[in-house]
Amino acid sequence: MVCLGNICRSPLAEGILRDKLPSSKYIIDSAGTGNYHVGDPPDLRSIKVAKKYGLDISNQKGRQFTEIDFDKFDLIYVMDSSNYQNVIKLARTETDKEKVKLILNEIYADQNYNVPDPYTGGIQGFESTFKMLDEACNEIAKKIL
Ligand code: 4NP
Numbered sequence: 456m457v458c459l460g461n462i463c464r465s466p467l468a469e470g471i472l473r474d475k476l477p478s479s480k481y482i483i484d485s486a487g488t489g490n491y492h493v494g495d496p497p498d499l500r501s502i503k504v505a506k507k508y509g510l511d512i513s514n515q516k517g518r519q520f521t522e523i524d525f526d527k528f529d530l531i532y533v534m535d536s537s538n539y540q541n542v543i544k545l546a547r548t549e550t551d552k553e554k555v556k557l558i559l560n561e562i563y564a565d566q567n568y569n570v571p572d573p574y575t576g577g578i579q580g581f582e583s584t585f586k587m588l589d590e591a592c593n594e595i596a597k598k599i600l
Contacts, residue, residue: 471585504578
């Protein structure tokens, strides 16, 4: 799960998908394309919304996406088109590129919608981020389980 800062959207996506898949079979992680929040916990608003829905994401630590992630993961879900461009720039092969998917295309096929960045808004934005990511992760889980 990849966003820009790895403190708002992708930590929620990581927590949500992890909750839907058996940990014995799947490794789920998140990262940011930027390095502003490396080592930081998720934004307090993401932690709060996750907690409201029964998920504890407070132990996550921000990290930056690197090309090694293409070797570690089979699927790379990005939150928006800017994340998509930044991740694709690091791809070394066509196989790397094929792993990268806009997460909302799991619900709205081929529409290329973005998960809006809730960082500069209020808690309501985090609530709607949670809901769209939960729906997308239901589709991912259905597909890969
Ligand atoms: P995120 O939101 O990409 O959903 O984690 C952001 C958080 C922080 C910044 C940008 C986006 N920032 O520039 O610090």
